[in-house]
Amino acid sequence: MNAERIEVRAGSPGEAGSAVWIGRGLLESAASLLFSPSGRFLLISAPAARAAADVLRGALAGRLILDLTIDDREEAKTLDGVARIADAALAAGLRRDDALVAVGGGVTTDVAGFAAAVLLRGVAWNAVPSTTAAMADAAVGGKTGVNHPLGKNLLGAFHPPRAILVDPAALATLPERDYRSGLVEGFKAAWIADAPLAERAERALSLLLAREEEALLDLVAGAVRVKAGIVSSDPKEEGRRRLLNFGHTLGHAFEAAGGYRDLRHGEAVAWGIAAALEISRDRAGLSNEEAARVREVLARLGPFPQPRRDPALLAPYLARDKKATASGRAGILLEAIGRARVEEAIPEEAWLAAAARGQI
Amino acid sequence: MNAERIEVRAGSPGEAGSAVWIGRGLLESAASLLFSPSGRFLLISAPAARAAADVLRGALAGRLILDLTIDDREEAKTLDGVARIADAALAAGLRRDDALVAVGGGVTTDVAGFAAAVLLRGVAWNAVPSTTAAMADAAVGGKTGVNHPLGKNLLGAFHPPRAILVDPAALATLPERDYRSGLVEGFKAAWIADAPLAERAERALSLLLAREEEALLDLVAGAVRVKAGIVSSDPKEEGRRRLLNFGHTLGHAFEAAGGYRDLRHGEAVAWGIAAALEISRDRAGLSNEEAARVREVLARLGPFPQPRRDPALLAPYLARDKKATASGRAGILLEAIGRARVEEAIPEEAWLAAAARGQI
Numbered sequence: 001m002n003a004e005r006i007e008v009r010a011g012s013p014g015e016a017g018s019a020v021w022i023g024r025g026l027l028e029s030a031a032s033l034l035f036s037p038s039g040r041f042l043l044i045s046a047p048a049a050r051a052a053a054d055v056l057r058g059a060l061a062g063r064l065i066l067d068l069t070i071d072d073r074e075e076a077k078t079l080d081g082v083a084r085i086a087d088a089a090l091a092a093g094l095r096r097d098d099a100l101v102a103v104g105g106g107v108t109t110d111v112a113g114f115a116a117a118v119l120l121r122g123v124a125w126n127a128v129p130s131t132t133a134a135m136a137d138a139a140v141g142g143k144t145g146v147n148h149p150l151g152k153n154l155l156g157a158f159h160p161p162r163a164i165l166v167d168p169a170a171l172a173t174l175p176e177r178d179y180r181s182g183l184v185e186g187f188k189a190a191w192i193a194d195a196p197l198a199e200r201a202e203r204a205l206s207l208l209l210a211r212e213e214e215a216l217l218d219l220v221a222g223a224v225r226v227k228a229g230i231v232s233s234d235p236k237e238e239g240r241r242r243l244l245n246f247g248h249t250l251g252h253a254f255e256a257a258g259g260y261r262d263l264r265h266g267e268a269v270a271w272g273i274a275a276a277l278e279i280s281r282d283r284a285g286l287s288n289e290e291a292a293r294v295r296e297v298l299a300r301l302g303p304f305p306q307p308r309r310d311p312a313l314l315a316p317y318l319a320r321d322k323k324a325t326a327s328g329r330a331g332i333l334l335e336a337i338g339r340a341r342v343e344e345a346i347p348e349e350a351w352l353a354a355a356a357r358g359q360i
Numbered sequence: 361m362n363a364e365r366i367e368v369r370a371g372s373p374g375e376a377g378s379a380v381w382i383g384r385g386l387l388e389s390a391a392s393l394l395f396s397p398s399g400r401f402l403l404i405s406a407p408a409a410r411a412a413a414d415v416l417r418g419a420l421a422g423r424l425i426l427d428l429t430i431d432d433r434e435e436a437k438t439l440d441g442v443a444r445i446a447d448a449a450l451a452a453g454l455r456r457d458d459a460l461v462a463v464g465g466g467v468t469t470d471v472a473g474f475a476a477a478v479l480l481r482g483v484a485w486n487a488v489p490s491t492t493a494a495m496a497d498a499a500v501g502g503k504t505g506v507n508h509p510l511g512k513n514l515l516g517a518f519h520p521p522r523a524i525l526v527d528p529a530a531l532a533t534l535p536e537r538d539y540r541s542g543l544v545e546g547f548k549a550a551w552i553a554d555a556p557l558a559e560r561a562e563r564a565l566s567l568l569l570a571r572e573e574e575a576l577l578d579l580v581a582g583a584v585r586v587k588a589g590i591v592s593s594d595p596k597e598e599g600r601r602r603l604l605n606f607g608h609t610l611g612h613a614f615e616a617a618g619g620y621r622d623l624r625h626g627e628a629v630a631w632g633i634a635a636a637l638e639i640s641r642d643r644a645g646l647s648n649e650e651a652a653r654v655r656e657v658l659a660r661l662g663p664f665p666q667p668r669r670d671p672a673l674l675a676p677y678l679a680r681d682k683k684a685t686a687s688g689r690a691g692i693l694l695e696a697i698g699r700a701r702v703e704e705a706i707p708e709e710a711w712l713a714a715a716a717r718g719q720i
Contacts, residue, residue, distance in 0.1 A: 093680075118478070121505060155480075158481055
């Protein structure tokens with residue numbers, strides 16, 4: 001085991017943050033890396049993460065008081081999904097000093113993390129992401145939550161996992177489409193805050209697509225470092241953390257307009273980034289050359305299914321974006337590769353025009 | 361308006377605490393006392409709190425984006441109840457800078473506060489308690505939550521209301537049984553930490569029972585001061601805060617064993633205190649005289665319906681108490697009136713024997 005450890009600070013000085021472990025072979029060492037005050041764990045896993053869950057079952061033998069496989073489709077990311085985990089955890093005799101372990105993609109970590117946040121008013125949890133999207137983004141940063149008929153992630157809590165294990169072995173059975181679309185979140189982190197990382201990952205793109213582990217660990221660790229830095233400085237998303245939403249304002253609208261079926265999250269974000277590039281050229285001075293570099297990466301990670309761009313369809317989802325406040329809908333613009341900023345009030349027409357225009 | 365203001369500090373230095381306002385005529389000044397970053401409010405009220413809600417409707421005229429009356433029976437204190445508030449709030453266009461106002465008893469503040477905790481990962485809320493129990497206890501301290509078939513308050517969050525308005529006018533239509541049983545929580549606070557308050561309230565018991573406002577405000581303000589002091593020193597219930605659970609370990613079991621119908625919360629706590637007095641005499645040196653004084657107050661607040669004391673019925677609820685950890689079930693014992701302590705591991709047999717024995 002040769003692991004890097006990255007700390008993510010939590011909301012407030014008294015609160016516990018996350019330790020992100022990144023390296024090969026971590027799953028086997030889960031017993032010493034995962035956190036549980038009582039030493040007891042409740043395993044919550046996605047069906048597709050079975051290989052990783054099996055390794056954990058071995059590593060945590062005798063310490064599991066629950067072994068629950070959940071429906072991890074986006075449609076199951078609901079308050080009912082949280083209730084099902086809560087039911088099972090309480091029936092298993094969960095105590096305040098026990099801890100959950102969520103093994104899967106972003107849906108699994110979001111739902112299980114939310115369950116941990118509300119069970120007994122909060123128990124500890126750990127995340128073992130089994131998708132590129134969850135490794136680079138979803139599992140880090142403390143946001144948990146579920147969808148609502150009116151929009152994505154409208155219910156949730158800030159409740160960071162105590163430990164996050166990023167082991168490429170967990171990706172072994174990840175379908176190609178998920179592997180590739182998840183890398184969008186890794187690149188996103190580089191584009192908003194780490195130009196050298198973006199350049200390295202661009203050069204390594206063929207290796208990344210071939211699932212070469214060194215290249216993957218470099219991008220994921222870089223993305224986690226970017227996210228850890230930003231989240232630690234603004235855990236509750238009152239300012240700088242919004243930078244991480246680059247591509248997500250329209251991304252969420254595209255995803256919702258596709259009924260959460262047509263597009264993977266990373267694919268919707270890719271289209272959201274393509275649209276944000278248009279607004280960034282108009283309003284933040286992003287050069288045509290750098291916009292083209294970003295699009296080139298997205299094209300090689302794809303091809304992605306086209307989103308539905310109909311303004312009448314997208315507008316209601318944009319209006320419900322939870323970053324909207326009385327002063328308007330903030331957007332994240334790229335000034336250059338490695339440098340983004342928040343623009344507080346971008347008019348709806350600009351969003352919808354960019355949604356119609358953005359190409360990959 | 362002649363109000364006292366008591367601050368309750370929150371979990372962590374960065375987090376917002378609660379300002380508790382106590383006095384006559386506060387409801388009319390709600391617009392200046394309740395907190396909302398946007399100035400917009402969502403009113404969530406219990407049917408029985410209609411008089412208080414009506415005053416608030418006037419005081420907040422033009423600033424309400426939702427006016428929702430909820431089912432506030434203990435049976436409706438469920439995750440579904442939270443979902444119904446969330447549905448209505450999101451449909452009303454809730455934004456992150458809006459705030460909820462919960463008007464009612466403990467069920468209303470617990471459910472609406474929990475909804476505020478998870479809506480958009482947390483929006484601000486305010487509490488306007490309309491029962492003695494909620495004034496003296498439920499609305500203060502940041503605990504929100506709902507029941508689960510396996511036990512009370514098993515799902516929830518720590519999410520303090522930003523402002524709490526304690527105005528005796530809100531009690532105008534409170535039924536006698538609720539008024540009296542709610543005072544148990546006020547006395548409980550005095551018994552665990554404030555001997556002079558306990559003495560004053562004992563002497564004023566006839567006035568309290570006659571709903572004399574000065575006597576009531578003295579007891580409620582004293583109870584809030586006790587709770588504020590304890591909660592501020594231990595917001596997440598890791599140590600000293602457990603003192604507030606005096607009478608609640610068995611109280612919750614009695615309440616559950618009665619299907620949350622037979623006993624009011626305060627009544628179940630009264631029986632829980634009667635049992636805890638037995639254990640306190642055995643293990644904490646509580647004198648017979650002081651135990652008798654406590655019982656005398658409880659008797660005058662009653663008579664309360666008898667609880668079900670069958671050990672076979674109570675044991676499973678005790679086992680699920682969420683303060684149980686691997687090291688046993690902690691209990692709160694009274695050493696003397698005004699002084700309580702936590703005993704870490706009290707055997708189940710001792711609990712069940714006291715449950716059978718405790719008289720009022």
